[in-house]
Amino acid sequence: MRWGACATAAKRSFHVTARPYHSTVKHVIQIDNAAFYRRYPGIKDAPGSNPPLLEHVSFTLPGDDGRGPHQSWSVISPSSVARTTFLQVLAGQHICIPPQARSYPYLSAISQSPQHAIKYVGFDAERGSSVGGTSVRGAYLSARYESRREETDFCVQDYLTGHTELNALERDDPAVDGPTFDEITRQLNLRPLLQMPVANLSNGQTRRARIAKALMAKPEVLLLDGPFMGLDPNTLRTMAEVLRQITERQQPRLIMSLRPEDGVPEWVSHLVVVDEHSRVLGKGAKQDLLGGDVKASNKAEMLRILNAAEHAHSSASRIQVSRDGFERSSPPLVPGEALVEMRGVRVAYGDKVVLGDWKQNVSGEETSGLWWSLHRGQRCAILGPNGSGKTTMLSLITSDHPQTYSLPIKLFGRSRLPAPGQPGISLFDIQRRMGHSSPEVHAFFPKGLTVRRALESAWADAPLSKPKLSQDAKQRVDACLRWFARELNPAQSGPTVAERLESATDDEAAHKLHARIIADNADLDWASKLTFREASFSNQRLLLFLRALVSQPDLVILDEALSGIDEALRDKALLFLSQGEKVRQVVDNVAQPSMLARIGATVVGGLSPQQALLVISHAKEDVPGCIREWICLPEPGEGRQPRSGVLLGPLELNPGAWGEIWGR
Structure with missing residues (x-):
């Protein structure tokens, strides 16, 4: 597994403060054959x-004697x-048995205490993807698209220096290390963003701001959970x-x-390999692990995980059917x-x-703005x-x-405002x-809803309002819950139920078993x-994914x-998106019915020809195999028009297309 060449290193490095030297170098983190629990185990x-x-x-994690x-x-x-739990353990979270281990x-x-010397930064909804540290702004999501600044619209500089309290009497102005602030904001390219509200930052900008915030505390250890997740190739x-520069220092x-x-x-230089069942398979120098020159439990499984990306790329020429059931060459549907x-x-x-700061060729004429359908x-x-404006473009579609x-x-043939002889389309019509x-959506979804109500809310005007369910709707919810019972429960x-049906002796026995299960529903x-x-x-991500599909909306976003999301679960979700209950898995280039x-x-049959699908992703692996059209927005401020094209088949089986999309 080799990464491409990184960007050229900056000529200057961060300001370095010498650490105290001890004649006997001590380990920063030491864990000896320990078990970790969410709560203290008891009889x-x-x-x-x-x-x-x-x-x-x-x-x-050894100390450094230079x-x-x-x-x-x-x-x-x-x-x-497993990844998050391991990092949380290093940060001193979870119960350690025995405690002295x-x-x-x-x-x-x-x-120094671990709470102050070790900083954990995660990059998803559950682990605090917002840089603001407050939910005030989230009370009105569309406020992020307005030019008026509110008192709660803290800028990046306020966030980095800790000035995010509305009540001046409660504010404890921290002493800001000027040279450190200047070096960190320069190295992370945040200086042009210092006066921008944090809620207006893009995904990549948000990550840099959160890393900068952690570095401002001058920790001994920085734990980054998934720093590359959801970033475009250039970012x-x-x-x-x-991160390479931080590592070298x-x-x-x-x-x-x-x-x-x-x-x-x-x-x-060193890796810890953990499997899907949270078992530590091996740890040590990277070259030793990749070469298998280390004692490890389940060595074959460890090597499978380490070489997953490399194997996927090298075997692409031998795979004829994508993981969600599409052949290498499968043309798009007729629009x-x-x-x-x-x-x-x-x-x-x-x-x-x-968005739209360009001239676009439409029917042979140069016209301003974005033309797309x-x-x-x-x-x-x-x-x-x-x-580049993807979120803005999507917010226009969702209104x-x-x-x-x-x-x-x-939207659906109508504008938001009424026109002569035609009423405007309402927000509730759009949502339905x-x-x-x-x-x-994940960050602000009501957490108190049950799993069933979370799916049923697809038929409600709002997640907390009462859904209007037909018999068909109830059957679709049941089908989704049964198909993903092992993952959700x-x-x-x-x-x-699906596994019991697959093990039935014949079709008639399976039919009778299914009828009994449906009648009981226990x-x-x-x-x-x-x-x-x-x-x-x-x-949680899976539930919201299913919620977007279960009601068979005209447009799935x-x-x-x-x-x-975990790799195995992601693949099963993508297969369900395209095939529904019709295909249980793809084995040896064959979609198994x-x-x-x-x-x-079957109740859920995957996307129908009457539905449209719109996907935003920065990771090729998260793009469904059914995607055939694409539009790539340009870098902001360049004035170049967006590029668009058509795929001949799934990206998984046409890896060169990903580079073409990104102009590489």
């Missing part, structure tokens, strides 16, 4: 009610839960160079988590009526143009660098953006005809008890909907 615990999060963990080579560590796992000798020697290279020491598909940067029409859209806040049957991806009313936009999943120990009692809050991060399809009992 009164019911069997299986408090399983260990991690077991048999041993890890050492004489030996630096160690740069990464935790790699296909499970987002985890220690911080170096931090004790310099009289990813920039971020990789920033070792101030702070950097430990980050990676997905297998991220690959391993060349400058990472139907237009669902979204933009005819010369230009979005500006005062003098600043954020989406039709029934089309599966389209909106791509482009962070900050969250206030300027939707005044711009030349038609769109299914939308995104990290922003943590107490699922025996075979699921297998889904858990869905009315388990809440959204109790589900893991991956399962997936905005980074599967970002951060499910028993439900064989007995004619």
Whole structure:
């Protein structure tokens, strides 16, 4: 696994403050054969009610005497839960058994607590993707698209210096290290953004701001959970160079988590490999692990995880069917009526143009603004660098953006404002005809809803209002819950309904078993008890993904909907998006039909030709195999018109197309 060449290193480095030297170098983090629990284990615990999060963990982050080579560590796992849990353990979270098995000798020697000396930064909705540190701004999401500044619109400089309290009497103005602030903001390229409201930052800008905030505290250890997740290729290279420089300075020491598909940067020297079941398979120098020259449990599984990205690329020529059931060459569907029409859209806040600052060739004529449409049957991806206007474009489609009313936009054949002889389309009409999943939806979705109510809210005017369910709607909810019972229900120990049907002796036996299960419906009692809050991060993303699909809306919008989700779950979700219950898995280039399809009992059949799909993603692996059209927005301020094109088949089987989309 080799990364491409990183961006050229900056000529200057961060301001370096010498660390105190101790004659005896002490370990920064020391863990010796420990188990970790969410709550303290007790004899009164019911069997299986408090399983260990991690077991048999041993890890050492050495101190630095300036004489030996630096160690740069990464935790790699296909499970987002395993990656996050391991980093949280290093940060001093979770119960350690025995308690003395985890220690911080170096931090004790310099009289620092782990809470202050170790900073954890995660990059998803559950772990605090907002830089503001307050939910005030989230009370009115569309406010981010307005030019008026509110008192709660803290700028980047306020955020980095800690000036984010509304009440001046409660504000404890911290002393800001001027040279450190200048060096950090310069190195992370934040100086042009210092006066920008934090809510207006793009994804990549937000990550740089959150890393800068952590660096301002001058920690001994910086833990970054998924720093490359959801970044476009250009921003990813920039971020990789920033992290490389931090690693070389070792101030702070950097430990980050990676997905297998991220690959391993060349400058990472040591790895911890954790599998989907949170078992530590191996740890040590990267070259030793990749060569298999290390004692490790389940060595074959460890090597599979380490080489996942490389294997996927090298085997692309042998795979003929994508993981979601599409052949290498599969033409797009014939487009139907237009669902979204933009005819010369230009979005500006005062003098600043954020979308449509270009001339576009339309029918042989140069016209201003964005000209674009989406039709029934089309599966389209909106791509482009962070900050290029993808979120703005999407907010116009969902009608969250206030300027939707005044711009030349038609949604389902109608504009937001009434026209002669035609009423304007209402927000409720739009919501009923769109299914939308995104990290922003995830961040503000009501956490107290049960799993069942979360899916049923697809038929409600708002998540907390009462849904209007037909018998068909109830059957579709049940079908989704059964298909993903093992993933959504943590107490699922025996075979699921789908697994029981697959093991039936013949079609007639499967048909009778299915009829009994449907009549009883007791297998889904858990869905009315388990809440959204109790589900893991991956399962929450899965629920919102299913919520966008379950009501069969005219337009399905997936905005980074599967970002951060576990690899196996992501693949199953993409297969369900395209095939529904008809296909259970793809094995050896063959889409295996499910028993439900064989007995004619499928309820959810995947996307129909009457539906349109719109996807925003920065990771090739998260793009569904059915995507055929794409539009790539230009870098902001360049004035170049967007590029667009058509794919001949799934990106998974046409890897060269990804580089063409991004102009590489």
